[in-house]
Amino acid sequence: MNDKPYEIDETELHAWIDGQLDSDRAGAVEAAIAADAELAARANAYAEQNREIRALFGGVADEPLPERLRVANIASRQSRRRWLIPVAASVAWLAIGLAGGWLANGWLGDRALVDASRHVAQEAMSAHRVYAVEVLHPVEVFADQEAHLVKWLSKRLGRDIRTPDLAPLGFQLVGGRLLPAKGGEPAAQFMYEDQTGRRVTVYISLYESGQETAFRYQDGAFVWLEPEMGYAITGDIPREPLLAVSNIVYETFEPTH
Amino acid sequence: MFLQELEQWSPNLRRYARALTRNAEQADDLVQDCLERALSRRHLWKEDGNTRAWLFTIMHNIHANDTRRRGSRPAPVPIDDQDGHYSRPASQQSRIVGLELTAALEELPAEQRQVILLVALEGMSYGQVAETVGIAQGTVMSRLSRGRERLRRLMEEGAPSLRVVK
Structure with missing residues (x-):
């Protein structure tokens, strides 16, 4: 060597x-x-x-990246997961509502109430399907005239209507419109939109069921009833974030008795 | 900036993960875990730092934990992958006695395999490999030369003891 x-x-x-x-x-x-x-x-x-x-x-x-490895998708999944804390809280709240409200009202086995919820849900879904896809005329009154919108709809429904603040969930008010509901009664629809263009609508109708319920998931909408009103939340988003939206809306309209 | 950087290195992470695990599904799981962890640790990211080394280090740690959790069991390799994707028909007579490269890589200690793959696939400098794996540069070089020599012998002479894992 x-x-x-x-x-x-x-x-x-x-x-x-x-x-x-x-x-x-x-x-x-x-x-x-x-x-x-x-x-x-x-x-x-x-x-x-x-x-x-x-x-x-x-x-x-x-190779093209599969959807699950796209950074944008992972980031939005994570931000959705951050919702789970308020969602979990509202699930607990919902359970209390179910046990208290529905049982107290003799809810179990009450078909009329199921029909009432379903009716409100279906009206809300129809209105959502018709107007949420509109580009130019999604609403009658846009959010820049929010005060006017609220005053007008409150007057027509004979109730104090407010626009729920969904900004914490990334949804901004687009505006609202008046709609015909069952029996010629008026209903109101508020539309919200997030940055990616997904829309959720809040549907409030005069609907006399004589009952009060906590909310339930019915035909793609979260619905609850007051004796003379029906509320339904529908949207182009999965069920969990929709529940978070519904929770805020419920709190907005919760009777302060 | 941060998201673009992550996006930019995703294909590299995926390539390295595939070589590391030799299983497409498992590799993508690893990349997904890595990206998730990176996103949730955004506050640790330095804009002027070496994002690639940072991401590969995260992936390394996850892979090391996974491997530890599974024990020393080799990664499951679906039979169709083993026959199709990663092995190629023997083209030289050395193949008759020696192992295919992928099989030979499998025989190496993980620490040598990682260094060999980072240099070959990523073209990382020894300094970058050292930063990524968290060892001294001298250790990188000795793992590299020991690993490559072992690989060469395995491919020329075959495995010391035949191991059939299916």
Whole structure:
């Protein structure tokens, strides 16, 4: 081994293969390889490993990313998960409402009440389907005239109507409109929109059921009844965030007795 | 800025994860875990720092934890993947006695495999590998030379003891 003309370090050989060796030492490695067939074979084998690894897996980086790995999707999933805390709270609240309100009203087995909720839910869904897709005329009165809108709808429904503040959930008021409900009674619809264009509508109708319920999920809407009113929340969003919206709306209209 | 950086490195993470796990589903799980963790630790991200090293370090830690949790059991590899995706038909006579590269990689200690893959796939400098894995640069170089030599022998001479895992 004494007659080896060029002493090189094993790590220098690898650095040379990976193009990470200073140029002055690179010359020494090249000379050593030229003088030593065994070393040349090894260097070649190591370089071939790199090439083969790249050939095997390199293409993965060019494959389109699946939806679940898109950063925007993961980010929005996470922000949705942050809702779960208020949602969990409202689920607990809902359970109390169910136990208290519905049982107290003899809810169990009361078909009339199911029909009433369903009726309100279906009217709300129809109105949502018709107007939420509108681009130019989604509402009669836009949010820039919110005070006028509230005053007008309150007057027509004969109730003190307010616009729920859904901004904490990322939804801004678009505006509202008056609608015909069952038996020629008026109903009001408020429309909200988030930054991605998803819309939720709050539907309030004069509806005499004589009953009071906590809310339930019915035909795609969260619905609850007061003796003379029906409320339904529908939207282009999954059930959990819709529940969070419903919770805020419920609190907004909760009778303060 | 932060989200764009994450997006930019996602394909690299996916490529490395695939090589690391040799299982497409498991690799994507790993990438997803990594991106989720990165997003939730946004406050630790430095705009002028090395985002790639940061992300690869996160992925490393998750992978190390996963591996530890599963014990030393090798990752499950679906048979169709093993036959189709990752192995190629033997093209040289050395294949007759030696192992395929992917099988040989599997025989290496994880610490050597990681270093070899980061250099080959990511083209990372030894310094960047050291930063990513959290070891000294000298250790990177010795793992690299030991790993590659082991790989070479496995591919030329075959496994010391035949191991059939299915």
